[in-house]
Amino acid sequence: MQEKNRGLALFTFLVFVFLLGPLLIISITSFEGGSILKFPPEEYSFKWYENIFQVEMFLSTFKTSIIVSVAGNILALLLGVPAAYALSRFDFAGKGIINGIFVSPILIPGIVLGFSFLRYIVVAYDLPIYTSLFIGHTVIMLPFVIRVISSSLTNFDFSIEEAALSLGASRLGTFFSIVVPNIKSGIIAAVMIAFLESFNNVDISVYMTGPGVSTFPIQMLLYVENYFDPTVAAISVLLMIITALFMFIVERLMGLSYFTKR
Amino acid sequence: MALFTLQDISVAYNKKEILKDFNLEIEKGQLVSLLGPSGCGKTTTLRLIAGFLQSNNGKFLFKDKDYTKVPVNKRNFGFVFQNYALFPHMTVADNIAFGLRLRKVPKAEAVKRVERMLEIVNLEGYGKRFPSELSGGQRQRVAIARALVIEPDILLFDEPLSNLDANLRVNMRVEIRRIQQELGITTVYVSHDQEECFSISDQVAIMNKGIIEQLSDPATIYKYPATKFVADFIGFKNFIEFESREDKGDTVELSKNGRVFTVEKHTHMSPNKKVGAVRPDDFLLAEWNETQVLPSNGIPGKIKITTFLGRSYQYVVSTPIGDFTVNKEMTAPYHVGQEVVLIIPKDQMVLVE
Amino acid sequence: MKRRYLYLLLLPGLLFLTVFMVIPILSMIGTTFHDNGTISVKGYIDFFKDDYFIKILLTTLRVSLFTTLICILIGFPVSYYISKLQARKKAVFLLLTIFPLLTSPVVRSFSWMIIIGKNGVLNKVLLGAGLINQPLEILYTPTAIIIGLVHLFLPLVIVTLVGVMENIEMDLLQAAESLGASKLGVFLKIVVPLCVPGLVIGSILVFVGSFTAYTTPALLGGKQRVISTFLYQNAITLNDWKLASIVATIMIVVTFIIIAIMNGAAKKLNPKG
Numbered sequence: 058m059q060e061k062n063r064g065l066a067l068f069t070f071l072v073f074v075f076l077l078g079p080l081l082i083i084s085i086t087s088f089e090g091g092s093i094l095k096f097p098p099e100e101y102s103f104k105w106y107e108n109i110f111q112v113e114m115f116l117s118t119f120k121t122s123i124i125v126s127v128a129g130n131i132l133a134l135l136l137g138v139p140a141a142y143a144l145s146r147f148d149f150a151g152k153g154i155i156n157g158i159f160v161s162p163i164l165i166p167g168i169v170l171g172f173s174f175l176r177y178i179v180v181a182y183d184l185p186i187y188t189s190l191f192i193g194h195t196v197i198m199l200p201f202v203i204r205v206i207s208s209s210l211t212n213f214d215f216s217i218e219e220a221a222l223s224l225g226a227s228r229l230g231t232f233f234s235i236v237v238p239n240i241k242s243g244i245i246a247a248v249m250i251a252f253l254e255s256f257n258n259v260d261i262s263v264y265m266t267g268p269g270v271s272t273f274p275i276q277m278l279l280y281v282e283n284y285f286d287p288t289v290a291a292i293s294v295l296l297m298i299i300t301a302l303f304m305f306i307v308e309r310l311m312g313l314s315y316f317t318k319r
Numbered sequence: 320m321a322l323f324t325l326q327d328i329s330v331a332y333n334k335k336e337i338l339k340d341f342n343l344e345i346e347k348g349q350l351v352s353l354l355g356p357s358g359c360g361k362t363t364t365l366r367l368i369a370g371f372l373q374s375n376n377g378k379f380l381f382k383d384k385d386y387t388k389v390p391v392n393k394r395n396f397g398f399v400f401q402n403y404a405l406f407p408h409m410t411v412a413d414n415i416a417f418g419l420r421l422r423k424v425p426k427a428e429a430v431k432r433v434e435r436m437l438e439i440v441n442l443e444g445y446g447k448r449f450p451s452e453l454s455g456g457q458r459q460r461v462a463i464a465r466a467l468v469i470e471p472d473i474l475l476f477d478e479p480l481s482n483l484d485a486n487l488r489v490n491m492r493v494e495i496r497r498i499q500q501e502l503g504i505t506t507v508y509v510s511h512d513q514e515e516c517f518s519i520s521d522q523v524a525i526m527n528k529g530i531i532e533q534l535s536d537p538a539t540i541y542k543y544p545a546t547k548f549v550a551d552f553i554g555f556k557n558f559i560e561f562e563s564r565e566d567k568g569d570t571v572e573l574s575k576n577g578r579v580f581t582v583e584k585h586t587h588m589s590p591n592k593k594v595g596a597v598r599p600d601d602f603l604l605a606e607w608n609e610t611q612v613l614p615s616n617g618i619p620g621k622i623k624i625t626t627f628l629g630r631s632y633q634y635v636v637s638t639p640i641g642d643f644t645v646n647k648e649m650t651a652p653y654h655v656g657q658e659v660v661l662i663i664p665k666d667q668m669v670l671v672e
Numbered sequence: 673m674k675r676r677y678l679y680l681l682l683l684p685g686l687l688f689l690t691v692f693m694v695i696p697i698l699s700m701i702g703t704t705f706h707d708n709g710t711i712s713v714k715g716y717i718d719f720f721k722d723d724y725f726i727k728i729l730l731t732t733l734r735v736s737l738f739t740t741l742i743c744i745l746i747g748f749p750v751s752y753y754i755s756k757l758q759a760r761k762k763a764v765f766l767l768l769t770i771f772p773l774l775t776s777p778v779v780r781s782f783s784w785m786i787i788i789g790k791n792g793v794l795n796k797v798l799l800g801a802g803l804i805n806q807p808l809e810i811l812y813t814p815t816a817i818i819i820g821l822v823h824l825f826l827p828l829v830i831v832t833l834v835g836v837m838e839n840i841e842m843d844l845l846q847a848a849e850s851l852g853a854s855k856l857g858v859f860l861k862i863v864v865p866l867c868v869p870g871l872v873i874g875s876i877l878v879f880v881g882s883f884t885a886y887t888t889p890a891l892l893g894g895k896q897r898v899i900s901t902f903l904y905q906n907a908i909t910l911n912d913w914k915l916a917s918i919v920a921t922i923m924i925v926v927t928f929i930i931i932a933i934m935n936g937a938a939k940k941l942n943p944k945g
Contacts, residue, residue, distance in 0.1 A: 062753075069753045072746055073765075076772055076826060079783035082793060086786060136685040143681035155682060158689055165697065166884030166927055168900040169920040172907050176917075177696035196693050199685065216404040219371060220462075222391045223398040224418035224469060228677065238408045257776040259887045263904065277778045281785075281891065290786075293779040300774045304767070 080297065087290035105287040109295075112288070114276050121190075122273035126255040129194035130248055136195070137202035138244075142236070144203070145210035163200045167260025170197070175264040186267035193265060194255045201251040209243030210236075242310040249303050322347040322505050323368070323386075323473065328377035330363055337363045338529045341377070350499050350506040352516035355526035355552070361509045362477060364526075368507060369475050370394050381472070397466030401478045403458045405450040411437075411461050412446035418469035436464040439498060456487045463495065467502070474499070474506040480515065488512075492519050513553055517541065525549045543587035547594060547671045555596035555669070556644045564593050570665070575640050580616050583665045594672035599633065599646040601667035604653075607660035617662040622653045636661055701924070704917045715918045725902075729922075732898040735814050735889075736882035739821040743829045743878045744871060746822075751833035752863070766834065773827045777887040784820050784892060785811065812894030820888040825878045832877070836870030837863070869937075876934040880927050899923060 090100030109115055137159075144156055162170065171193070178189045213236070221231040237244070262272040271279075281289055321344040328341040337360045345351050353361035366372045368379065370391030379387045386394065406414050412433050419429040437443050440460040450458055459479060466474060476495070480488045496519040499506050510516050516523050517537040524534045525548070533545040544550035547558065561573035561580075571582045573595065582595070607619060620638035627633075631648045638661060645661065653659065707714045719725050754765045772780065787793045788810040795807040810816050840863060848858045886900040893901065899919060907916040 065749060065753045069750045069765075072750050072826070073768060076823065077768065079780070079787055079823065080772065080775070082786060083779065083783040136688055139681040140685040143678055147678055149675075149678060155686065158686065158694065162689070162693060164927065164931060165693075166900070166923050168884060168886045168903055169923050170693070170697070172903065172916060172920055173696035173700045174692075175907065176700060176913065178692060181696075181699075192692050196689065199689065203685075214402070214404070216400050216402060217406055219391075220398065220400060220404040220406070220465075221417065222371075223369060223394075223396065224465070225392050225395070225421040226417075227392060230421075235406060253774055257774075257778075259777060260900075263886070264907065274776055274778050277776075277782075278887070278890070281778070281782055289778075289782055293776075293782065296779060297771075297775055301771065304771060304774060308767070 080293075083290050084294050084297070087287050087294045089287045089290075105291040106295075108286075108288045109292055112280075114271075114280075115273070115292070117269070118271045118273045118276040121187075121270060122256055125187075125190045125194050125272065126252050128191055129198050129255055130252055132191075132195045133198035133202045133251060134244075134248070137199050138206055141203045141206035141210065142232070145207050145213070146215065159203050160200050162196050167197070167258070168263075171261035171264040174261060179265065186265050186270045190262065190265045190270070190272065193261045194258065197258065197261065198251040198255050201254060202247050205243055205247035205250070206240065209240040213240070246307045246311045249307050253300065253303060321345060323379070323381040325364070325368070326378040326380060328364075328367065328374045328379070330360075330367060330372060330374050332363075336529065338367075338374075341529065341531075343524065343531065343534075345505060345507065347505050348503045349521040350496065350508060350519060351522045351524060352508045352510060352520040353524050353526055354510060354513060354516045356511060358528075359526040360529040361526050365475055365477055365507060365509045368473070369396055369398050395469065395471055396473045396475055397469060397471035399459075399462050399466050399474070399476045399479050401481055403450075403462040405458055405461055405465075407450055409449075410446065411442070411448050411450070411453070414450070414461055415465045415468050417465065422469065432468055433464075436468045439467070439501075440464045440494070455483050456491060459483065459491060460494075463498070467498070467504075472505070474504050476506065476508040476510075478510055479508075480510070480512075488515065495519065525552060527552075539587065543585065543669055544596065544671055545587075545589070547596070550596040550669060550671045554598060555671075556599050557597045557602075558671075559595045559597075559640060561593045561595060564591070566590070571670070578618060578640065580663060580668070581665055582663075582668050582670070585666075588670060592670040592672055594670065595663075595668045596671050597643075597663055597668050599644045600631075601664065602643065602645045602647075603662035603664060604634070604636070604645055604647055605660050605662070606653075606657070608658050611660075614660065614662055616665060617660045620659050620661050622655050622657045622659060625652060625655055627652075697924070700917050701921045703914070704921050715914065716922075719915075719918050719922075728897050728899055728902050731814060731896070732883060732900075735817050735821065735898060736879050738818050739825065739882040740875050740878045742818070742822050743826050744875055747826055747829035747833055747874070748867075748871070751830050751837060752859070754830065755834050755837035762834075766831070769827045769830050772823075773831070777824065777885075778891070780823060781820050781888045781891040784816070784823065788816055788819065788892075811892065812896060814893070814896060816892040817889045817896070817898065820892045821882045821885060824885070824888055825881055828881070829874045829878060832874045833867065833870055836867055840866050872937045873934060876930055880930050883926065883930075884923060 086098060087105060088101045088103070089098040089105065090102035140159060144152065144159075174189060174193045174196075178184055178192055179186065184192070217235055217239075218231050221235045222228070226234070257274055258272070259274050259278065262275050263278070266272075266275055277289055277292060323345055325341060325343040328338055329336070330338040330341075341360075341364070343364070353364055355361050363372065367374055370386075370389065374387070377387075378385060381394075406417065409417070415433045415436055416429050419432060424432070433446065434443075437446060440463055442457060442460055442464070445453070445457070445461075450461070453461065462479070479495070480491050483491060492515050495508075499519075508516065508520065517540075520537055522534060523537050523540055525532045525540065527548050533540055533549045535545075540549065541553060544553060544555065550558075559575065561575045563574050565572045566584075569584055571584055571588070573580050573582065573593065580595075607613075609619070613619065618638045618640060620636040620643075622634050623637045623642065624635040625632060628646070631646045632652045634645045634647065634653060636643050636645055636659060643661060704715050705711050705713065754762055754769075757765065785792070788808075789795075790807050790809065790811065792811070794810070795804075798804045799807065810819070844862055844866075845858050848862050849855075853861060884900055885898075886904065889896075889898045889901050890904075897905070900923070903916055903919045903923065906912045906919065
């Protein structure tokens with residue numbers, strides 16, 4: 058029995074080397090002092106980190122990504138929180154179908170969704186690229202918002218809502234003063250996860266690039282196809298640090314079970 | 320004059336009828352309990368009064384105004400929930416002040432009223448604590464304070480004590496009654512616990528399957544249950560279906576299997592009823608054998624089962640007219656098979672159907 | 673009164689999704705059934721007749737299948753190990769598993785380019801150790817895509833399976849042992865059968881994900897096309913929207929069929945009923 062465990066432990070260790078090794082390697086190569094990407098680096102320097110800020114396209118697409126993801130997140134919350142509340146609180150005809158519609162953006166392949174956005178939102182509805190990006194990202198963030206808020210409300214004790222009503226509060230007032238404060242951590246976690254998914258998204262953003270407009274991951278993709286220097290490695294490290302930060306905050310707020318629930 | 324009236328109310332849920340043509344009148348200042356088993360409709364009635372439910376037909380009149388369509392947050396009725404429903408993100412003081420803030424009561428006055436309320440429920444000094452820091456009994460008192468501070472026209476309790484342990488329940492119900500009487504506030508109280516309701520109510524409505532079987536003061540119900548359901552619910556375990564009845568002045572004679580039993584008439588006795596009910600504690604039981612004379616209202620019997628209950632012994636006695644459950648305190652209990660005589664005292668049988 | 677509130681809460685979201693997602697997707701599918709003004713399935717017939725297209729479809733299916741198998745075979749034992757750890761160690765492993773999941777797919781695929789490229793880390797190590805004479809050409813082949821996709825989805829499988837295994841009550845395992853089962857017996861007879869629904873769900877998630885992935889095959893596959901890069905190529909580079917729509921519809925249909933199978937299988941296989 059002990060041997061079995063030791064063998065399994067070794068196997069697991071190797072698997073994690075496989076999972077995390079590449080990320081470690083890319084982090085190390087980001088400190089390359091020379092001019093081409095190689096591992097192990099010949100010399101060490103921060104110059105590729107500086108380079109990020111020299112490349113104009115990185116800065117402007119970063120700004121675009123932030124704006125699109127934040128604005129999309131806000132719209133997703135405005136549309137999704139009331140919907141999640143309605144779906145959790147009430148039973149009604151057609152609930153299954155409506156729930157299905159709200160969940161469907163996750164089920165449709167991103168690369169397909171992006172194409173239909175291009176074909177219809179950009180071309181048929183004739184909306185500018187920036188706006189189309191904003192709309193597209195809202196669509197993909199909406200299911201996340203709804204799923205997380207719904208699960209926060211699953212174990213919610215709605216009798217405190219009734220208590221507030223019996224004391225004279227309006228339905229809207231009750232929602233903001235009683236329901237929202239008690240699902241606060243769920244909302245924050247939902248926002249962070251949705252933001253990460255949107256910021257990192259390639260499959261739909263790749264269709265909606267125009268003169269001077271593009272999202273950050275797409276810019277990274279373009280850069281990699283043309284240059285093979287450690288700039289992208291440096292960007293990767295910075296992104297990983299931010300991701301780790303987000304994860305830390307979500308874990309503090311919601312615990313580890315938040316990630317393992319399906 | 321009735322403070323509020325439920326008139327011909329019908330409520331159905333998921334195609335199941337819970338209340339049909341239901342009527343109830345409550346006088347000002349009274350504490351009325353709705354008592355009954357699960358599913359009898361008592362909670363539905365309470366939530367209807369509060370405004371959480373709408374009836375399909377019928378009217379709810381309050382002080383002669385039609386309140387049927389008035390939404391819950393405009394009724395000014397205090398509601399105390401079974402699981403307290405305290406706002407977890409607010410302090411005790413903020414919980415209690417919630418209703419006052421909505422009514423735009425000035426801050427200084429609100430603070431005073433909250434303090435007064437904390438005194439009334441014996442929770443002085445607890446204002447800054449959070450619900451999670453309180454015990455069950457304390458939370459219940461905050462819930463009561465929160466409902467009272469808004470000076471409601473009616474106070475509604477939904478099984479408020481079921482989540483507390485036995486000792487606490489007894490203390491809390493005394494508190495609730497004390498506060499209710501002190502403030503003279505009309506109260507409707509729902510529970511499935513008979514002792515609880517009987518000990519604190521002015522009137523009790525015993526409900527069964529959406530109908531009020533009997534509405535009366537506790538003493539009357541206790542002594543003179545009106546129907547078989549009520550009798551069974553409050554502890555009359557023995558029922559005898561008599562074959563015939565003859566009214567004779569002050570008494571009634573009932574017969575079964577050729578045996579005749581005499582029962583005293585009382586003001587609450589209804590004519591024509593022929594089913595008698597007797598409490599296990601009210602029988603007289605004595606050793607007997609066939610050589611002895613049979614006392615009046617007595618039947619010969621044999622002990623079938625003996626159970627020790629702690630305070631008393633419980634016997635199942637089999638007789639020619641059926642098996643009966645009898646409770647008796649005894650130092651020397653009867654044994655199985657013993658021949659006894661079972662006597663029904665003239666004033667201890669109630670006719671219920 | 674309640675009804676009205678209800679629709680008000682749902683309407684904005686529903687309207688938004690209908691206008692910007694439901695209608696575009698349905699319209700796109702609709703155009704694939706039109707041919708010069710008449711309704712026909714000519715587009716699909718032409719598609720399935722073309723060897724080149726079929727080859728891409730099959731390659732994608734093959735890649736997805738291999739990825740799924742490898743993820744399950746590796747993921748299952750690893751999940752078992754993690755699920756038996758003490759809380760603190762378990763938390764650390766889970767965090768390490770989840771971290772890659774949240775990093776950008778561009779970052780993850782790029783890191784493999786550094787490793788399996790001609791001048792990459794792997795070749796350097798193997799050449800240096802004398803294990804091979806010529807650098808291995810892994811990059812820009814289906815194998816590279818599989819490696820990248822396994823790296824992408826393995827954490828997902830581990831997280832799913834650990835969740836499932838945690839739900840298996842200790843009592844069941846102890847009962848089996850008390851009745852005489854060995855540790856291996858407990859694993860095979862109790863743990864594995866109870867994990868089947870989780871395995872099914874995990875497999876389908878990986879399969880669908882691999883089938884529709886874009887970034888990884890785009891970076892690691894080079895000229896080797898899979899169905900998603902093929903779709904993009906037709907949509908943007910070649911501007912053949914007709915063909916792109918057909919490919920897109922096929923992808924949707926395959927995805928939905930597999931998800932439907934998942935729902936059916938999960939219901940049937942759930943031992944708790």
